[in-house]
Amino acid sequence: QKEVEQDPGPLSVPEGAIVSLNCTYSNSAFQYFMWYRQYSRKGPELLMYTYSSGNKEDGRFTAQVDKSSKYISLFIRDSQPSDSATYLCAMRGDYKLSFGAGTTVTVRA
Amino acid sequence: DADVTQTPRNRITKTGKRIMLECSQTKGHDRMYWYRQDPGLGLRLIYYSFDVKDINKGEISDGYSVSRQAQAKFSLSLESAIPNQTALYFCATSETGLAGLDNEQFFGPGTRLTVL
Numbered sequence A: 001q002k003e004v005e006q007d008p009g010p011l012s013v014p015e016g017a018i019v020s021l022n023c024t025y026s027n028s029a030f031q032y033f034m035w036y037r038q039y040s041r042k043g044p045e046l047l048m049y050t051y052s053s054g055n056k057e058d059g060r061f062t063a064q065v066d067k068s069s070k071y072i073s074l075f076i077r078d079s080q081p082s083d084s085a086t087y088l089c090a091m092r093g094d095y096k097l098s099f100g101a102g103t104t105v106t107v108r109a
Numbered sequence B: 001d002a003d004v005t006q007t008p009r010n011r012i013t014k015t016g017k018r019i020m021l022e023c024s025q026t027k028g029h030d031r032m033y034w035y036r037q038d039p040g041l042g043l044r045l046i047y048y049s050f051d052v053k054d055i056n057k058g059e060i061s062d063g064y065s066v067s068r069q070a071q072a073k074f075s076l077s078l079e080s081a082i083p084n085q086t087a088l089y090f091c092a093t094s095e096t097g098l099a100g101l102d103n104e105q106f107f108g109p110g111t112r113l114t115v116l
Helices: none
Strands: A004-006 A011-014 A019-025 A032-038 A045-051 A054-058 A061-066 A071-076 A085-092 A097-099 A103-108 B004-007 B010-013 B019-025 B031-038 B042-051 B054-057 B064-070 B073-078 B087-094 B111-115
Touching: A004 A085, A011 A019, A019 A085, A019 A103, A032 A061, A045 A054, A045 A061, A045 A071, A071 A085, A085 B042, A097 B042, B004 B087, B010 B019, B019 B031, B019 B087, B019 B111, B031 B064, B031 B073, B042 B064, B042 B073, B054 B064, B073 B087
Parallel strands: A011 A103, B010 B111
Antiparallel strands: A004 A019, A019 A071, A032 A045, A032 A085, A054 A061, A061 A071, A085 A097, A085 A103, B004 B019, B019 B073, B031 B042, B031 B087, B042 B054, B064 B073, B087 B111
């Protein structure tokens, strides 16, 4: 069993829709939770960073962490074609990041 | 702009050949990492280095070796390439933060390696 499970999709939504992405994990030692965005032919870049449980909002993006369920989510409101990318969840307990497989999202104009 | 660069960006090679992928950074970060990315498997850590004299194996180090020539340079070698090492390879850097934990990792643009 992988430490971090993420549905690879692909996910296709119309412009303006809410995109919902999620990951589950098995390691209860994870304390830091991140979402990276990766455009085609580019390296991943950090999108959101959350410590422990709770919600964090940044513009159209909301990250949620539920440590009791070992479940994290990323919501993208009013999605735009420029949001089309692969979204990877990542989490860390000590010195190593563990990544999900990534979900490829396409926002149709 | 401070950046992470990787060379080459694309490489096709044959089974048994020795290959070196290079990473340079101008961010002044002390920590550097090598990952490979495969469809459906995400990013997996090959090796990481917290400073010039510190080298550590990641989860999939077999068949790979690394060299940290300077704080800004971290190279990955495949001594005898095999087809299942065909993947996208990323270098990343980070800065040591509070309690020795690193902050955000910054990724290079990747090297697409094909082993025939």
